[in-house]
Amino acid sequence: MRPGTGDLVIAVDGPAASGKGTLAKRLAAHYGLPCLDTGLLYRMVARAMLDAGHDIHDAAAAERIVGSFDEAGFPEERLRGREIGEAASVVAAMPAVRAGLLARQRRFAAQPGGAVLDGRDIGTVICPEAPAKLFVTATPEVRAARRHKELAGRGETAGFDSILADIRRRDARDSGRSDAPLKAAEDAVILDTSALTIEEVVAAAIEIVERRRGA
Ligand SMILES: Nc1ncnc2c1ncn2[C@@H]1O[C@H](COP(=O)(O)OP(=O)(O)O)[C@@H](O)[C@H]1O
Ligand SMILES: Nc1ccn([C@@H]2O[C@H](COP(=O)(O)OP(=O)(O)O)[C@@H](O)[C@H]2O)c(=O)n1
Numbered sequence: 339m340r341p342g343t344g345d346l347v348i349a350v351d352g353p354a355a356s357g358k359g360t361l362a363k364r365l366a367a368h369y370g371l372p373c374l375d376t377g378l379l380y381r382m383v384a385r386a387m388l389d390a391g392h393d394i395h396d397a398a399a400a401e402r403i404v405g406s407f408d409e410a411g412f413p414e415e416r417l418r419g420r421e422i423g424e425a426a427s428v429v430a431a432m433p434a435v436r437a438g439l440l441a442r443q444r445r446f447a448a449q450p451g452g453a454v455l456d457g458r459d460i461g462t463v464i465c466p467e468a469p470a471k472l473f474v475t476a477t478p479e480v481r482a483a484r485r486h487k488e489l490a491g492r493g494e495t496a497g498f499d500s501i502l503a504d505i506r507r508r509d510a511r512d513s514g515r516s517d518a519p520l521k522a523a524e525d526a527v528i529l530d531t532s533a534l535t536i537e538e539v540v541a542a543a544i545e546i547v548e549r550r551r552g553a
Pocket of ligand 1: 352353354355356357358359360361484485487488531534535536539
């Protein structure tokens with residue numbers, strides 16, 4: 339299934355805590371499009387694995403879960419914690435998990451009018467034909483500071499150094515896996531947000547999307 343001509347599909351990829359979710363939601367609001375945070379799907383699989391008492395590295399159990407889990411059973415507050423991000427990146431390296439989540443992401447992208455999706459492989463694998471692709475990044479230190487502040491706001495106490503270590507480990511796992519590794523699509527525009535406010539990022543992204551739409 340591919341989006342039809344004229345549909346605006348915006349792919350937003352990037353590493354952990356780069357601000358891709360924030361940007362994707364803002365772009366969706368600006369263009370009046372539905373938005374899918376694809377990281378939540380991997381977080382749901384991880385949550386279901388842990389809830390069922392499976393070892394997170396058990397690929398056979400993950401394959402069974404991805405074939406049967408119900409998205410409605412996972413409120414977002416059970417998915418955003420620090421250890422679920424880590425567990426999600428373990429199951430996300432399993433080809434059967436990625437294959438099991440592919441069709442629902444493509445269906446979402448194929449909605450009439452278009453959609454915004456954010457993740458790691460939207461521009462490379464899920465929507466390779468998207469007219470607008472953004473790869474959002476920032477230094478590991480800036481991303482760790484953002485995540486530290488976000489987690490503290492939700493009452494999760496973790497030191498800056500351990501969050502930075504999490505981010506580096508997750509970057510290495512996500513970039514190093516063989517199936518759909520984290521990387522910018524060749525036709526993506528890279529947006530380094532290290533020194534930009536959210537408003538500046540949104541404005542730069544809209545300019546890029548407009549350029550691509552007109553291209
Ligand atoms: N440009 C920015 N400057 C400062 N904080 C930001 C910026 N972009 C996002 N944030 C904040 O950083 C945190 C992580 O952003 P989020 O969009 O959830 O990242 P991701 O989806 O890439 O993990 C959030 O608390 C968000 O408000
Ligand atoms: N399209 C996607 C989205 C997430 N993921 C995986 O899911 C994990 C959690 O993704 P996320 O986007 O919710 O994490 P954050 O960037 O918000 O920390 C990532 O570390 C990836 O391993 C993926 O492999 N492909």
